[in-house]
Amino acid sequence: MTVKLYAMTCGYLTGKLGYLMEGGEGEVRLPIPAYLIEHPKGTALFDTGMHPQCQHDPVARVGQRIMGLFRFDFSPGEEISARLEAMGRDPGRIDLIVTSHLHFDHVGGNALVPNATVVVQQREWAAGMDAELAALRGFDRKDFDLGHKVRQIKGEFDLFGDGSVTCLPTHGHTPGHQSLRVRLPSGDVVLAGDACYFCQTLRERRLPKNVHDRKQMHASLEKLAQLQAGGAKIFFGHDDVFWRDVPQAPMAIT
Ligand SMILES: [Zn+2]
Numbered sequence: 001m002t003v004k005l006y007a008m009t010c011g012y013l014t015g016k017l018g019y020l021m022e023g024g025e026g027e028v029r030l031p032i033p034a035y036l037i038e039h040p041k042g043t044a045l046f047d048t049g050m051h052p053q054c055q056h057d058p059v060a061r062v063g064q065r066i067m068g069l070f071r072f073d074f075s076p077g078e079e080i081s082a083r084l085e086a087m088g089r090d091p092g093r094i095d096l097i098v099t100s101h102l103h104f105d106h107v108g109g110n111a112l113v114p115n116a117t118v119v120v121q122q123r124e125w126a127a128g129m130d131a132e133l134a135a136l137r138g139f140d141r142k143d144f145d146l147g148h149k150v151r152q153i154k155g156e157f158d159l160f161g162d163g164s165v166t167c168l169p170t171h172g173h174t175p176g177h178q179s180l181r182v183r184l185p186s187g188d189v190v191l192a193g194d195a196c197y198f199c200q201t202l203r204e205r206r207l208p209k210n211v212h213d214r215k216q217m218h219a220s221l222e223k224l225a226q227l228q229a230g231g232a233k234i235f236f237g238h239d240d241v242f243w244r245d246v247p248q249a250p251m252a253i254t
Contacts, residue, residue: 002040003037003038003039003164003165003183004037004252005035005036005037005184005189005252005253006035006037006038006087006249006250006251006252006253007033007034007246007247007249007253008034008035008036008080008083008248008249009031009078009083009243010032010033010034010048010049010050010083011049011050011054011055011072011073011075011078011079012029012030012031012073012240013032013070013071013074013105013238014027014070014071014073015030015071018209019069019208019209019210020197020198020208020209020238021197021201021206021207021208022206022207022209023206029073030070030197030238031239031240031243032050033047033049033235033237034046034047034048034049034080034109035047035180036087036089036094036249037182039159039160039164039165041160041161042095042160043089043094043096044096044098044165045094045097045113046098046100047098047099047106047107048080048097048106048107048108048109048110048112049079049080049106049109050072050074050104050105051079051104051111051143052076052109054104054108055072055076055079058074061108063140065138066138079109079112080109080112080113081109081113083249086249086250087249087250088250091114092113092114092115093115094113094115095116096116096117096118097110097113097116097117097118097119097148098119098120098159098167098178098180099119099120099124099178100177100178100179100191100193100195101124101173101176101177101178101194102120102124102125102127102128102134102143102174103138103174103194104140104143106193106194108143110143110144110146110148111143111146116148117148117149117150117151118149118150118151119151119157119159120150120152120176121152121154121155121167121169121171121176122152122153122154122176123154123176124174124175124177124178125150125152126175126176127139127174127175128141128144128145129141137174137175137212139174153167164182164183165181165183166180168190168223169220170192170193170195170224171216171217171220172195172211172213172215172216172217172218172220173194173195173211173212173220174194174212175212177195177220178193179191179193179195179220180193184253184254185254186254187231187232187233188230188231188232189233189253190227190232190234190235191235192224192234192236192237193237195217195221195237196220196224196234196236197236197238198236198237198238198242199234199242201221201236202224202228202234202236205218205221
C-alpha cells in the first residue's frame with residue numbers, strides 16, 4: 001500500500017534560542033509544521049498548528065506568559081484548513097488527527113478539522129484534563145477539548161494496521177508526547193514533533209529549558225538517534241534550517 005506524506009507550514013513563531021535549547025543565544029525563527037498523510041484506508045494529520053485567532057489577537061488566545069516568549073508571524077491562509085483547501089482537500093473529511101502533544105502550536109488547528117478522531121497518548125490526554133498539570137505544562141483545554149472523538153492509545157500504535165504509519169511514544173517534553181513513523185517507498189520518516197526541536201538538539205542533546213521530564217526526554221532523544229542510525233530520516237519539530245529543504249504541499253515528500 002502506498003502512503004503519501006505532505007508537509008505544510010502553518011505560520012512561524014520567533015523566540016529566544018536559550019529557552020528552546022540550553023546554552024543557546026539570540027533569537028530563532030520557528031516554523032510551525034503540520035503534516036497530511038494519505039493512506040488507502042484513510043487520511044490523517046500529524047498536528048494542526050495554531051488557532052487562527054493567533055493571526056489577529058494572539059494575546060487573547062495564548063495569554064501573557066506565552067506572549068512573553070514568542071512573537072507571532074501567522075497570516076490568514078496559513079491555518080491548517082486553508083492549507084488543506086489550497087491542495088484540494090476538504091478539512092471536514094479528514095479522518096484522524098494524530099496529536100504529538102497538547103501545546104497551542106500543535107493542537108490549535110483542531111477546531112478547523114471538526115470531524116476527525118483525535119489519536120493521542122492516554123497520559124497526554126489525562127494531563128490535558130487535569131487542571132493542575134495542564135496549567136503547569138501550558139495546556140489550554142479550549143484548544144483540544146472540542147467534542148472530537150478521542151482515541152486514547154498507550155505506547156506504540158499502528159494507525160492503519162499495516163505498519164505503514166506508527167505512533168511512537170517519545171515522552172518527556174510533555175507527559176505523553178508522541179512522534180510518528182511513516183514508511184515511504186524511499187525509507188522511513190520520523191516526524192519527531194517537539195521530542196526534538198532542532199537537528200542540534202539530537203546531535204548535542206541540549207534540552208529546552210522547560211520540559212516535563214528531562215530523563216524521559218533524553219531517553220526519547222536516544223530512541224530517535226537509534227532510528228536515525230537505522231536509516232530513518234528525522235523531521236525535527238521546529239528547525240528552520242532543516243525546514244527550508246522540506247518540500248511543501250501540494251508537493252509530496254518522497
Ligand atoms: Zn511546538
